[in-house]
Amino acid sequence: MLDGVKALIKGLGVTSKALFEPRDTISYPEKRREYSPRFRGKHMLAKDTDGHELCVGCGLCEAVCPAHAIRVVAASAPEGNPVSWTNRYSVDYEVDLIRCIFCGMCEEACPTNAVRLTPFNELAASNRLDMIADKEELLHPPVRK
Amino acid sequence: MIQLTIDGQEITVPAGTMIVDAAAKLGIDIPIYCYHQALGPLGACRMCLVEVEKMPKLATACTTAVSEGMVVRSKGPAVDKGRRGVLEFLLINHPLDCPVCDKGGECYLQDYTFEYGPGNGRFQEPKIQKLKDGPINEFVLVDQERCVLCQRCVRFMGEYVGEGQLLLEGRGVETVVTTVDHVPATSQFTGNVIDLCPVGALLSAPYHHKGRPWNIEREESVCPHCPVGCTSKVTAREGRVIRMEGRPIPDREWGWLCDRGRFGYDFGYHPDRLLTSWVQGVETSAAMATRQVGQWIQETINQDGGSAVGVIMGGTHTTEEAYQVQRFAREVIGTENLAISRSEAGYLPRALNGTFDDIKKADMVLLLGSDPYDAVPVVHLKLRERWLRYSALKVIGIGPTRLTRDTLPGQDVITAPEQSAAVMALALATQRPEDANVKTLLQALGDFSPSGVSPETLTELGVQLLGAEHLVSLWDGMDPAMGMVLAVLAELREKPTPILPTFGPANWRGWERAGFSAHFEDLTRILEHARDGIIKTLLVFGADLMNEYPDRALVQAAFDRLDHVVVEGVQPPEDSPQVDALLPGATWAEVYGTYINMEARLQVAMASVQPPGQARPVKTYVNTWAHILSHPLAWEEDWEPFDEDSGELLPLHPAPLHVTPLKVPAAIDGDMILITGALIWEMSEPSEILLPRIPALPGRINPEDAKNLGLDIHGGRMRVSQGETSLVTGMSLDPRVPKGLLWLPQRMPGVNTLQPGPIVLSLAKEEVTA
Numbered sequence: 043m044l045d046g047v048k049a050l051i052k053g054l055g056v057t058s059k060a061l062f063e064p065r066d067t068i069s070y071p072e073k074r075r076e077y078s079p080r081f082r083g084k085h086m087l088a089k090d091t092d093g094h095e096l097c098v099g100c101g102l103c104e105a106v107c108p109a110h111a112i113r114v115v116a117a118s119a120p121e122g123n124p125v126s127w128t129n130r131y132s133v134d135y136e137v138d139l140i141r142c143i144f145c146g147m148c149e150e151a152c153p154t155n156a157v158r159l160t161p162f163n164e165l166a167a168s169n170r171l172d173m174i175a176d177k178e179e180l181l182h183p184p185v186r187k
Numbered sequence: 188m189i190q191l192t193i194d195g196q197e198i199t200v201p202a203g204t205m206i207v208d209a210a211a212k213l214g215i216d217i218p219i220y221c222y223h224q225a226l227g228p229l230g231a232c233r234m235c236l237v238e239v240e241k242m243p244k245l246a247t248a249c250t251t252a253v254s255e256g257m258v259v260r261s262k263g264p265a266v267d268k269g270r271r272g273v274l275e276f277l278l279i280n281h282p283l284d285c286p287v288c289d290k291g292g293e294c295y296l297q298d299y300t301f302e303y304g305p306g307n308g309r310f311q312e313p314k315i316q317k318l319k320d321g322p323i324n325e326f327v328l329v330d331q332e333r334c335v336l337c338q339r340c341v342r343f344m345g346e347y348v349g350e351g352q353l354l355l356e357g358r359g360v361e362t363v364v365t366t367v368d369h370v371p372a373t374s375q376f377t378g379n380v381i382d383l384c385p386v387g388a389l390l391s392a393p394y395h396h397k398g399r400p401w402n403i404e405r406e407e408s409v410c411p412h413c414p415v416g417c418t419s420k421v422t423a424r425e426g427r428v429i430r431m432e433g434r435p436i437p438d439r440e441w442g443w444l445c446d447r448g449r450f451g452y453d454f455g456y457h458p459d460r461l462l463t464s465w466v467q468g469v470e471t472s473a474a475m476a477t478r479q480v481g482q483w484i485q486e487t488i489n490q491d492g493g494s495a496v497g498v499i500m501g502g503t504h505t506t507e508e509a510y511q512v513q514r515f516a517r518e519v520i521g522t523e524n525l526a527i528s529r530s531e532a533g534y535l536p537r538a539l540n541g542t543f544d545d546i547k548k549a550d551m552v553l554l555l556g557s558d559p560y561d562a563v564p565v566v567h568l569k570l571r572e573r574w575l576r577y578s579a580l581k582v583i584g585i586g587p588t589r590l591t592r593d594t595l596p597g598q599d600v601i602t603a604p605e606q607s608a609a610v611m612a613l614a615l616a617t618q619r620p621e622d623a624n625v626k627t628l629l630q631a632l633g634d635f636s637p638s639g640v641s642p643e644t645l646t647e648l649g650v651q652l653l654g655a656e657h658l659v660s661l662w663d664g665m666d667p668a669m670g671m672v673l674a675v676l677a678e679l680r681e682k683p684t685p686i687l688p689t690f691g692p693a694n695w696r697g698w699e700r701a702g703f704s705a706h707f708e709d710l711t712r713i714l715e716h717a718r719d720g721i722i723k724t725l726l727v728f729g730a731d732l733m734n735e736y737p738d739r740a741l742v743q744a745a746f747d748r749l750d751h752v753v754v755e756g757v758q759p760p761e762d763s764p765q766v767d768a769l770l771p772g773a774t775w776a777e778v779y780g781t782y783i784n785m786e787a788r789l790q791v792a793m794a795s796v797q798p799p800g801q802a803r804p805v806k807t808y809v810n811t812w813a814h815i816l817s818h819p820l821a822w823e824e825d826w827e828p829f830d831e832d833s834g835e836l837l838p839l840h841p842a843p844l845h846v847t848p849l850k851v852p853a854a855i856d857g858d859m860i861l862i863t864g865a866l867i868w869e870m871s872e873p874s875e876i877l878l879p880r881i882p883a884l885p886g887r888i889n890p891e892d893a894k895n896l897g898l899d900i901h902g903g904r905m906r907v908s909q910g911e912t913s914l915v916t917g918m919s920l921d922p923r924v925p926k927g928l929l930w931l932p933q934r935m936p937g938v939n940t941l942q943p944g945p946i947v948l949s950l951a952k953e954e955v956t957a
Contacts, residue, residue, distance in 0.1 A: 100286030101399040115425075118396045129320065130287040130396045153286045 074186075082144045083163040085137050085175065086183035088156050095125055095181070096156035099132030103148035103157050111141035112148060127154075135177040139165055162186045191257040206248035206259055207235055215261050218270065218299045220385045221337035222249035225441045225572070226347060232277075232337045234299065236269040237261045245269045267303065274304035280315045280360055281386075282332045290387030292400035296335060315360055323353070324371035325879040326378055326392050326450050331363040334388035340364060340380035349571060349594035350374040364388065375564045375867070378449035382433050382442065393450060393876045394430045398422060406793040407434060409782045410448040411503040411775040412871040414693050415563045416784030417444050421452070421776055423795040428452050428776045439543075445564035447867045447877065454757060454872035455774040455799070461759050462800030465769040473771075473801040477808055480768050481815030483751040484520060487724040488816070493521030495723040497713040498703075501528030502729020502756055502772070503872065505780020505792070506697035506828045508805040512728055513702035515809040519818045524722060525703045526710040528730030530737055530933055531690045533664030534706050536842035539677055541659060541685020542786040546573050548683075549580065551655035552597070555673075556586040556607060557663035557689040560594070562865035563785070566661065566687065571595050581651065585610060586663075587862050588887075588930060589923035600648060601925055603638045604862050604943065606852045608668035610637045614648040615676060624675045630848035637852075652676060657683050663865060664690030667707070674844050688785050691870060692730075697783035700828050700837060710736070717745035724751040728805060729772060731760050737863075739939040755808065757872055761936065771802040774872075778804045781828045787837040789828055857945025859892070859929055861907065866932035884917035887930040888948075893920050896948055904951040907931070909941045915951045 068075060088096050099116025115134040125131040148157050160183050167173050190199045193210050200209045205228055207217045220232035230250035237248045240258040245265065260266065278300065285291040317331035338355065341364065345351035352372040356365050366372050380389045403424045410417040410431070418440050422430035431452045433442030454460075464476030471479075487495050498516045500509050516522050546552075546569045559567035571594055574580045582597025584590025587604045591597040602610045612628045619625050637645075652658065658680065660673060677684040692698075699705040714732075716722040718741065725745070732742045746752055746765035754760055755770040777798040782790050798804070806822075813820045830838045868881050884902040898905065902919035907929065914937045924930050929946060931938050 098287050099396070100291065101402060102286065105292075105399070105401040114402075116396045116399075128287055 077161055077163075081161045081163070082146045082149075082159040083161050083186070084139065084159070084165060084183070085142075085148070085180055086158050086160050087135060087177065087180040088158055089181070090127055092127075094127040095131060096127065096154045097132045097135060097152075098126050098128055098130045098154055098156075099135075100130075100153060102151040102153060106147045106151040108145060108147065109141045109143050111138040111143075112136070113138075132177065135180060137175045137180065139173045139175055140170065160184075160186070189253050189255050189257075191253050191255070191259065193259045194261055200253055202253070204253050206237060206239075206246075206251050206253060206257075209253050210237075210248065210259070210261060217248045217261055218295070218303060219249055220295060220335055221339060223339055223343075223383065226339065226342045229338060229342065232335060233273045234270065234277075236266060236273065238263060238266050270299075270303040271305045274300050275308050275310075277335050278304070278308055279310045280332065281335070282314060284330075284333060284387070287396075288330075288333065288387040289390050289395060289398075290333075290384075294387055295385040296333075296387075317363055320390075320395075321365075322371060322392070323366055323380070323389065324373065324377055326446060326876070327372070327381060328390045328392050328395060329364060330388050330390065331365070333386050334364050335386050336362055336364075337385060339383045339385070340389055343380060343383055344372070344374060344377070347572070347575070348374055348376045348568065350376075352377075353380070375445045375447070375560065376443065376568065378446045379433065379443050391430060391450075393453070394422075397429045398424045403429070404795065405432075406795040408776065408792040408795065409784075409790045410444060411693050411782065411792070412448050412451055413563055413867055414689065414691055414695070414785035415565045416693065416782050416788070416790055417448055417565050418442065418790065419444060419448070421793075421795040423776070426796045428455060428796055443565055443568050445867065446880065447564070447870075450876045451871070451874040452776070453876050454874050455776060455796075457758065457873060457875060459758055459873075460799075460802075461756060461769055461771040462802060464771060464801055465759075467767055468764070473803070476768055476770060477811045478815060480751075480753050480770070480808075481812040483724055483753070483767070484726075484812060485816055487750065488520060491723055494524065495721065496520050496522045497524040497526070497717060497722045497725045498522065499526050499528050499710065499713065499725065499727045499730050499732065500698045500703050501692055501727070501731070501735065503693065503775040504698070504729050504772075504805065505775070505778060506694065506701050506783060506789075507780045507826065508728075508778065509694075509698040509701035509703055510826050510828070511806045511809050512726075514820060515813055516726075517702070518820065519813050519816050524713050524716070526713050527695050527698050527703050527705050528692060528727075528732055528735045529690070529695070529705065529707045529710055530735050531664035532707040532737075533662065533667045533670045533688075533690065535662065535664070535670060535686060535688040536674075536840075537696075537787055537837055538839055538842040539674060539684075539686045540785075540787045541683075541687050542788065542836065543569055543687075545657065545659050545683065545685040545687075546570060548657045549573055549659040550577070551581040551583070551651060551658045553652075553658060553660040554582065554584040554586070554590040554597075555611075555660055555662040555669060556590070556665050556864070557661045558584075558588075558590045558592075558864065559661055559689065560592055561867060562663065562689045563661075564867055566689070566785075567595060581655070583648070583651065585648075587928060588864075588925065600640060600644060602640055603852070604855060604860055604928070605666060606637045608666050608672050609635060609849055609852055610640055610645070610648075611652075611669065611672045611676070612849055613637065614645045614652060615672070615679065617642075617646045617649040618653050619679060622679060624678060624844070624846045627846045628672065628675060628849050632849055632851055635851050653680060655680075655682070658685075660684070660686045661689050662686055664688055668849050671846060672849075674842070675846060678844055689865065691865070692735075693784075693871065694782045696785070696787055696837065697781060697789075697828065700783055711741075714741050714745045717749050720748055723749065725749050725753070727752065727754045727756075729756050731756070731758070733760055733763055734934060734936050734939065737933070737939050738942070755805065757802075770808060771798075771800060773798040773802050773804045777802070783828070783837060788835050789837065790835075855944055858927065859946050859948050860927060861909070861929050861931060861941055861943050861946045863931050863933035863938060863943055866934070869932040869934045882917070882919075884919035885932050885935055886916050886918035887921035887924045888918050889924050889926045889928065890920045890922055891926055892929075892948075893918070897950055906949050906951045907941060908947045908949070909944070912940045914938070914941060
C-alpha cells in the first residue's frame with residue numbers, strides 16, 4: 043500500500059512540476075505561431091505595378107506539377123483590354139488544393155513569377171469543390187493573420 | 188551505291204544522297220532547320236554542320252552529297268563548337284517569347300538550343316523588333332521576330348506549290364518573311380507552312396494560344412472531307428478538337444493537307460450542329476426518338492415487308508459504321524435497298540483503281556473533267572511533285588473547261604459538254620479501229636464528229652493514250668460512258684493504266700466494302716421507288732440528299748411521298764419539313780473507324796473526343812432498333828475491313844468488261860450552258876473557321892461573256908434561270924472557262940435545282956433589304 047502512495051505522490055509531483063513549466067501549445071486561433079519565411083501555403087497569382095496580371099497562361103506550372111493539381115486555359119488578349127502584360131493571358135487558372143502537395147515547383151517553373159506560394163495555410167473547407175481555387179480566388183490572396 | 192562512314196558506322200546509300208539522310212538511316216540525328224526532303228537542299232540555316240575528313244572546314248550535312256569512302260563525324264568538339272556558334276547567332280534577335288509562343292514545347296529552336304546551344308549569349312545590344320502576330324491570311328499568323336530565316340515556307344509556296352505568295356523581304360538582320368505585296372495569301376496550301384516552320388514564326392490562327400504540347404492529346408486520324416483521305420493528326424484538349432496537323436508517312440506521304448482539310452475540323456462545333464433528337468418538328472429525348480423510329484420501321488415491315496425500307500449512307504461515316512447499318516438493314520429489316528449518296532453518275536470498279544504510287548511513276552497524266560486543284564487539292568500537289576521531278580511529264584486535260592493550270596502545265600483538249608467520252612473513244616479508234624471493243628463503242632456514233640476537236644487532235648490524243656508508258660487518269664465520274672471508255676482503254680493498253688476516281692463522298696469505297704451499293708443507278712432507283720410509293724420509309728445516314736443528289740426535284744418528290752424520312756447526321760438538313768425524325772450523329776473525330784480513300788487504301792482514324800449532347804454513334808441506334816424489332820444483333824466478332832492478302836489496299840476483284848455502244852451526245856442548244864464540277868470548299872460539312880475563305884463568287888464565266896452580259900470585271904452576282912427555277916449566285920471571271928459556258932460548284936446549295944444544260948443569265952438586281 044505504501045508503494046501505491048509513493049507512486050501517487052511521484053505522479054502528482056510530475057504533474058505539479060509541469061504546471062509551472064512553459065506551455066508547448068498555444069491557444070489557436072487567438073495566437074499563431076511564427077513560420078519559416080520559406081513556408082509554402084496556398085497559391086496566389088501576382089500582378090505588376092500597373093495592375094496587369096503577370097500570368098501569361100504558358101502552362102509550365104501545369105506541366106511541372108507532380109500532382110496534376112493545376113489547370114490553365116489560355117487565350118489571346120481581348121482587343122483593347124490586355125488582361126496580362128502581354129497578348130496572351132490565362133482565362134482559367136485552377137489549383138486543386140486537395141491534390142496539391144505544396145512542393146513549390148509551379149513557383150519555380152513560372153517564367154513570369156506570377157504564381158507564388160503564400161504563407162496562408164488555413165485551407166479547411168466543408169466541400170470538395172471549395173478546395174478548388176479558381177483564378178479570382180488566387181488573384182485575391184487571403185492574408186495570414 | 189556509295190559506301191561511307193558516319194560516326195564509325197558504315198552505311199551504303201545511293202549516289203546523290205545527302206549526308207543528313209544517310210545519317211538518319213543510321214539513326215543519327217543531325218539538327219536541321221532549312222532542309223526538307225520534299226524541298227531539297229538549300230544550306231541556309233547552317234545548323235547541320237558536321238566534320239568531314241579531308242575537308243578543311245565544317246560542312247553542312249544537308250547540302251553535301253555522299254562520296255565513296257567519306258568519313259563523317261557528327262559529334263566532337265569541332266562540331267559542337269560550330270553548332271554552338273550557329274545557335275548563338277540565331278538567338279541574337281530571337282525574342283524570349285517561349286511562354287507565350289504556341290510552338291513552345293514542340294519547337295526545334297528550343298530543342299536544339301537545349302541540346303547543342305550555348306548557355307547564354309554574349310550579345311548585349313537590344314533585340315530588333317519586328318511584326319508580331321501579323322496575318323499571312325485568315326488561317327496563318329506570322330511572328331517575324333521568331334523567324335530563323337530557314338526559307339522552308341518560302342520555298343514550299345514558291346517551288347513546291349508553285350504559287351509564290353510568300354517571300355523574304357529586307358536585308359541582313361532586318362529580313363522578314365511576308366506575303367507578296369502584303370496581300371493575304373490565297374493558295375489552298377498555306378496551312379502547310381505551319382507544319383513546316385521549325386520555330387514559332389508561322390502559327391495557326393485558330394489554334395493561337397489554345398493549347399500546349401503537354402495538355403493536348405494527339406490521335407492519328409484521316410481527313411474526312413474528300414476522297415484523298417490525307418493522313419493527319421487530330422489535336423484535342425479537354426474533349427474538344429482544336430487542331431489538325433499533317434501526318435507524314437515515310438516513303439508514302441509528306442503529310443501535306445489542304446486548307447479546307449486542315450482548318451475545317453470544327454464542323455462538330457458548328458452552332459447548327461444537331462445535338463438533340465427531333466420527331467416531327469418537336470424536340471424530344473434520344474430514347475423517345477429512337478423508339479419512335481423503331482416503331483415506324485416495325486410498322487413498315489408489318490404492312491409492306493422489309494423491302495419497303497430504303498437505307499442511304501453518306502456524310503463522314505466510317506466503314507465500320509456502314510457495316511453495322513448494313514447488317515441491321517439486311518439481317519433485321521430484310522431489305523436490299525442500300526445505296527450511297529452520290530453526286531455523280533459514274534462508277535469505277537476496284538480493278539481499274541490506281542494508287543498514289545502510280546503518280547510517282549507516271550509519264551502521262553490524263554485529267555478527265557477533274558481539276559485536281561479544285562476537287563482533290565493534295566493530289567494536285569502530288570502531280571506537281573511528279574512534274575517537278577520528271578519534267579517530261581505530259582498532262583492532258585479533257586473536259587469542257589481548261590483543266591491544266593500554271594502550276595501543272597500541259598495540253599488541253601476542250602470538248603463540248605458531255606462529249607468527252609465520245610472524244611476519247613474516237614481518239615482510240617484512230618489507232619485501233621479494228622479492235623472489237625472500240626468498234627462496239629463506236630457502233631451507234633455513226634458519223635458523229637465532236638465539236639471543237641479536230642481530227643488531228645484526235646489522232647495525236649490516240650497516239651499519246653496508247654503510247655504512254657504509265658498513264659494515270661483522274662476521273663471526275665460525271666459521265667458513266669467515260670468509265671466504259673476507260674475500261675476499254677485499260678484493256679487495249681498492255682502497260683499500266685491506273686485510274687484515280689476524284690468523286691466523292693470521301694469514304695464511298697469504304698461503304699461499298701461494307702456492303703452498300705456505290706452505283707448511282709441504285710440510289711436513283713431507291714429515290715424513284717420512294718417517289719412511286721414502293722418504298723415507304725427511308726433511313727438516311729449522314730447524307731444531305733437535298734444538296735447532294737444532282738436532281739433536287741426527285742428528292743423533293745420522294746420525300747413528299749414517303750411515310751417516314753429518318754435522317755441521322757451532324758447537321759440538320761436545310762429546310763426540309765418532310766423529315767420526320769432527326770437523330771444527332773457522331774462526327775469523324777468521335778468514333779474509331781476505317782476510311783478507304785480514292786486509291787482503295789484502308790486507313791484508320793482514331794477517336795479523339797466524346798460525342799457532345801445526345802449525339803451518338805450509329806451502332807447505338809442500330810442496336811436499339813434491332814431490340815425493338817425483336818432481332819438483337821450479336822457483335823461478338825469485330826468485323827475487319829482489312830483483308831489478310833491485300834494488306835493496306837482493298838483486294839482486287841477482276842471486273843468483267845461490258846461494252847455497250849456509246850450514245851450520240853445530244854446537241855445542247857443555247858447561248859449559255861451550265862456545267863458543274865467539284866469544288867473542295869463547297870463539299871462536306873460546313874465549318875465556321877473556313878467561312879472567310881469560302882469563295883464569295885463561286886461561279887465561273889468567260890470574261891467575254893461577262894463583258895457581253897454587263898458583268899463587272901471583278902465579278903458580281905447574277906441570276907441563273909432555267910425554266911421555272913432560278914438561282915442567284917456570285918460569278919467571277921475565269922478565262923479557263925470557254926465562251927458560252929457557266930461553271931458552278933456541283934455541291935453549292937441550290938445548284939442541283941438546275942440541270943446541266945441551257946440556261947439564261949442575267950444580272951441580279953441588288954436586293955434591298957430593310
